[in-house]
Amino acid sequence: MNTRLVLLWLAVGIPLLWGVLKTLENALKLFH
């Protein structure tokens, strides 16, 4: 596996995943 490729995907994937988790956290309030 190409290390640069993995690092690149991690660089964009980690912030995106953080944003998705934060959003889901807030969205749970809709179902309470």
Add this chain to the structure above:
Amino acid sequence: MLAFLDRKNTVAPAGFNRFMVPPAALSVHLAIGQAYAFSTFNLPLTKLIGINHSAPGDWKLAQVGWTFSIAIAILGISAAVFGRWVETVGPRKSMFTAAVCFGGGFMVSAIGIHLHQIWLLYLGYGVLGGCGLGIGYISPVSTLIKWFPDRPGMATGLAIMGFGGGALIAAPLSFWLMEHFRTAQSNGILETFVTMGVIYFMFMMIGVYAVRVPAEDWKPKGWVAPAQPKPLVTNAQVTLDVAWRTPQFWLLWVALCMNVTAGIGVLGQASPMIQEIFNGRVSPAAAAGFVGLLSLFNMGGRFFWATASDYIGRRNTYMVFFVLGILLYSTVPTIGHLGSIGLFVTAFLIIISMYGGSFSTVPAYLRDLFGTMHVGAIHGALLTAWSAAGVLGPVLVNYIRQYQIAHGVPKTQAYSITMYIMCGVLLIGFFCNLAMRAVEAKHHFRASPKSGTAPNAGVQA
């Protein structure tokens, strides 16, 4: 440094992994997607003097609201104006320019906040940042299409997904930074703007560094362009100057404008809408959760629908948007009367996924109709449909609601007429998409119908 940005220095060496390009594009789109979360700054910008409250002399909410409108208007204009330049200089230089404009926009705005001069906020985030949005949005599109001739929908969907996802990162990041920098003398927004300007510039530079264009004769391993293209798909090329004079361009312009109009009005009014329709049953916090879910589906829809379009075709994908959209919008009033929050939320999540999907499918649709030569520039010109929808959508939703309430309609039912009008809007788009035909050969650039080969001359993308 400047030579590093030149197109000729971005040609990929043999063996380059093309999956390096989507994250490069994503880094730009995730950054500029921050625009969707600009509303998080609205209230703090009205409390620069009063800190905890709006003091006399503080900017008014309506004044601050213009910043986002200017940025979106400039996005459409700059994408149209700079489209040809982006095609000529290549993705690295244009992505770098977008990073300078977008990051610089935050810095100029920060000066405006420091001096309390709102025109600097308009100039910074609105004009300069808006140019960053427009140039950044179209920068990687044609490059991705060239890297993924076998899956152009999936590739552009991945990048444009970032524009939807940018808000998911920017909203919590903005709140966190403002809280972090908050003192007794400042609400922290000045420092937040400076920090975000630096962060976004650096983040976009990842894309500048990683992006590559394929060599002229490059093709994916084992892939051959179909000798008999599918209906509506051309192997020929159409230049920007010719493309915007064809009926296909304007049919797609109207189709995109109608689909975006139907979605954007809802996106802007989602929180008050769900609270008013289900009076007393949905708290402001739950409504904010609904808005978050909409953002998530706006992002996911961009990838899902664009990828699906590689298999079912662009026109069919747009047909799904219009037919399913009409069905859903027409049943929303009934769902509201039934009081089913679950069905209501589900309907709007599907609608908003198709709103995002229309953006991400359109570059591949353009590539099918006009070829790859000027697809980025044509895409830029088509984005003026977004600017038009940005005005039309909220006006339709807000003014019709206002009119209804002023004429005695209860708030819980004030959106019903709007939903039926949205069905009409989608019906116009449906007929435009239905009328779509392949671009006539007389419009092709040095067309050679027998061989179906693409020209090598002209402005090279």
